[in-house]
Amino acid sequence: MAASIRHLRMFLVLGRTNSVTRAAESNHVSQPAVTQAMAKLARDSGHALFQRSPQGLFLTEAGEILHHRADRALRMLDRAMADMDRAIRIQATWQQLVALIAVTETENFTLAARRLGLAQPTVHRSTTMLEDAAGTVFFQRTAHGLIATRAALQLAQAARLALAELEQAESDLAALDGREVGRIVIGALPLSRSGWLPRAILAFRKARPSFPFQVIDGRYDELLLGLRRGEIDMMLGALRLPSPIEDIEQRRLFDDEVVVVARRDHPLIWKADPGIQDLAAYPWVMPRRSTPLRRILDTYFAARAPVDIVETSSVIMMREILRESDHLGGVSRMQAEVESEALSILPVRLPNAMRPIGITTRAGWEPTRTQRDFMDQLCRTAALLS
Secondary structure, three states, rough: OOOOOHHHHHHHHHHHOHHHHHHHHOOOHHHHHHHHHHHHHHHOOOOOOOOOOOOEEEEEEHHHHHHHHHHHHHHHHHHOOOOOOHHHHHOOOOOHHHHHHHHHHHHHHHHHHHHHHHHHHHHHHHHHHHHHHHHOOOOEEEEEEEEOOOOHHHHHHHHHHHHHHHHHHHHHHHHHOOOOOOEEEEEEEEEHHHOOOHHHHHHHHHHHOOOOOOEEEEEEEHHHHHHHOOOOOOOEEEEOOOOOOOOOOEEEEEEEEEEEEEOOOOOOHHHOOOOOOHOOOEEEEEOOOOOHHHHHHHHHHOOOOOOOEOOOOOHHHHHHHHHHOOOOEEEHHHHHHOOOOEEEEEEOOOOOOEEEEEEEEEEEOOOOHHHHHHHHHHHHHHHHHO
């Protein structure tokens, strides 16, 4: 669990004022309490956080790193707590906030307790104490279960991001000692898995052979939720224009073309210039309607859409259906080239078929040094593909 919220508040004041006295007064505790809290923070972080001088206590390099991350984390919490009773800023603990996150996500105390490996009364007590300190209602009971209020959802989201920020601090501090802590979690949309991301990971691991990666496949909306919650560091693949929500940032790295593919001996392979009537006469495998690729295909077929369509977001599923039938499919040129042993690209030019490909992150997200280095590698790899 992250360092005590109260200890972090003392640490922030001490780092700004260089005075134990002021830190104690600001947090309504004794000076020995501040000293003990700072000693525990130093032990837990594995670094000296302050250096003493005649003018007071000043942050070390490690202290500056933790101070910056802790300040970002607590600002997130304080913005969510702005309309709540002030007591919650003093009394809230990470254990209570983690319980709140679990209950808002599961909408059930028993399921939340099971997820956390705790007794149900413990989770209920934690959220109740947090609710009392906030002076507001966090959950409403209905015939269908618990419904989290807006205040609960905002605080749970802030707590998720604050905890992610402190995990970033742990990684930053480890880098000072030449150690690597943590992992890079990537939300991979279909195109990124076909060459770009695998090449970038392999190139990165030549310099850092043991650094762990977690690659999560999924639909755009699922990965976006994980990104916004702080569970995913970055999302790779086709960008959405315009941006679907304000709290993300999109960085275009290259463009990729949508092409029509079929099995290598498909009847249309021998046709010099297949038109919309030729294409619409065959069954199709297409991605879901919410995707940019599907919108390009639907625009092309606006006048005469195929009547026989299989929808899937799986390139493997599409490939297998196309290999065993006369179905046609629409994929990115990069993906088609990876599947060239099984599939051929038809000589069809789709209108407005270029899609921007890149990296999506949370707005205001500050990567660790390792994450920043990997993003640089993604850019270098993308430059070779464009």
